[in-house]
Amino acid sequence: MPIRPTISLTTDFGLQDYYAGALKGALLRACPEAQVVDISHAIRPFNIVQAALVVQNAYALFPEGSIHLIGVHCAYAPDFRFVAAKAEGHYFVVPDNGVLTLMFEGLMETRALPATPSKSGLPVIEAFTLAAGHLGSGQPLSALGTPAGPLVERIHLRPVTTRSRIRGMVVHIDHFDNAQVNIRRETFERVGQGRSFAVFFKRHDPITVLSRYYTDVPIGEPLCLFNSAGFLEIAVNMGRAATLFGLQEEDVVEVVFED
């Protein structure tokens, strides 16, 4: 744990409301030495898949021991709980709504935060402040709350694979209007074994070449590549792929390998 803890924030609180500001104020009060860093407050409301993708792709670049708070789809129901976990050398404090199990599989140390009487009326702020104050001052995760037991599980958005096909779907349209697909490079290589392939989506002509850079094709032409997070991406060089092809989240994308 560094002397000056880094706390990252990923929420669906939006940019026009007081929630993000209130959270940051409360964190600085609990943990004055913290470096508080916004990852995004513009996660679409309730969209834990987007939140999981964003944090999964960003957290590893932060200093080891950083505390990542994910405030997305916080239900405020009476039996709702927040959990803290340690994975890959980083701390995660999240609502127990499946966002953590989308990011990590298998064993982690997880602790359930105590339910606190809501002073601010915003339980998520109180839970985050409590956990960040505890972890940020160097106290061990094992001394926070109680063992969490099983977490809420979300069905993993894994593609379906057969001997010659991978059937996945669009999981995210990014700022450049590229469509990210839930097909990882490892899956592609394992199933494909170097065979020729065609990527089908909507009713458009399939893409049959894997590019390394957006600029591998002429401006305005479609391409696919594995992006920096290791996922298949359908893009247009200097263009807007999702708009051009009418691609939306949950649209099917299928890779068919030559038999």
Added chain:
Amino acid sequence: MPIRPTISLTTDFGLQDYYAGALKGALLRACPEAQVVDISHAIRPFNIVQAALVVQNAYALFPEGSIHLIGVHCAYAPDFRFVAAKAEGHYFVVPDNGVLTLMFEGLMETRALPATPSKSGLPVIEAFTLAAGHLGSGQPLSALGTPAGPLVERIHLRPVTTRSRIRGMVVHIDHFDNAQVNIRRETFERVGQGRSFAVFFKRHDPITVLSRYYTDVPIGEPLCLFNSAGFLEIAVNMGRAATLFGLQEEDVVEVVFED
């Protein structure tokens, strides 16, 4: 005053322009030790009611002695002035356009900032930098500028109450598309005295139950509750209330109690 002052920013400067960046740069130059925290730069242009709501709901969670800068509807007219005030243990530096009187009633220590020759061409940045440098270094408010005298007053957006009715209006649509109404829990309880009630808005069926959590009703069903800031809110569990009901800012919402 903490050694490392916290400065919060709430502006209508937007996210695509240089104003917010220029302000932050100037603050760090004037006050290198400051912790500068964005509350929002996406307040709608000139919307001092939204700015007042956002800061009112966020400031108290910040460390005591924080300096809250509100850069909304800064007119740049020759006779325009900026004021600094202390209220509830926090400092506020604002244009004298009514935003402060919307937030606080009654007596506060208020100081008018000196008009400075505009070096940057952005008087708001110069005023904020001057005040933050002064207050952030621990100098007293009373040594800043001159006594402000009466501030510009905005008509308070208070609901009208009779023995059995409260007539308010929507003051904010939040990121989750919930409609916040200018009716406080205290007003509701004082007028209602525990009587049955119906909340009327647009031509929709009234809501006759007060929920505690969004999840108190089935997904997709409307509800009303008092939000974390203490205001009545019309919402839909996991849905988009304002869009569904066509609610906009300034729409009338009326609570009618049983006689």
Added chain:
Amino acid sequence: MPIRPTISLTTDFGLQDYYAGALKGALLRACPEAQVVDISHAIRPFNIVQAALVVQNAYALFPEGSIHLIGVHCAYAPDFRFVAAKAEGHYFVVPDNGVLTLMFEGLMETRALPATPSKSGLPVIEAFTLAAGHLGSGQPLSALGTPAGPLVERIHLRPVTTRSRIRGMVVHIDHFDNAQVNIRRETFERVGQGRSFAVFFKRHDPITVLSRYYTDVPIGEPLCLFNSAGFLEIAVNMGRAATLFGLQEEDVVEVVFED
């Protein structure tokens, strides 16, 4: 170079993706003492003109020696390079795509960053982290990378001037819907020499008076003034000029002086 370096970020990474968060995490890892400040992550994709305008108007207010990272239109082509430069007492680290030559003319010390094997898959993050770690720890620019040689040049968006005319264009619509024109006050004064003038745009009545403040005209009336960055701006007092006049980027604006 201050003990605690200030690093500003201006990117087209957007607000909903992981790129901005990943960059900030990597910077804090490389340079834990840095003050990392967002200028904007909402530059329109690939829009290096907007990025140049925003940084040009903001950087000078930052502490001397600040490091300004501009992550806009980063192509990721195999021969693509990043450069670091020092100008006006500030450091700039940018893709070599013309954004720097839009901001500064003439001689600067420029260094090409070494191409690094992309660990993160995001070369821009690696280049920025390398340069910020180097410059932020007080090492000289001259010890970073290799001499850059000629940079990619963009055609400067300069207006065309004759004895009695300046023909420019809209280069930016800001958050308040004001239209910024690429005509500087110096050019206006040099060509005009105090003569009467008319500003023509679209098919609207020309504006023949230069205002000093937005409030110099009645609410809802059009005006033009030189904004805080020294550029001609077409605005409406408390209104939305670009929408009202149908002004868009690249629309022609012409100043005609009396003969």
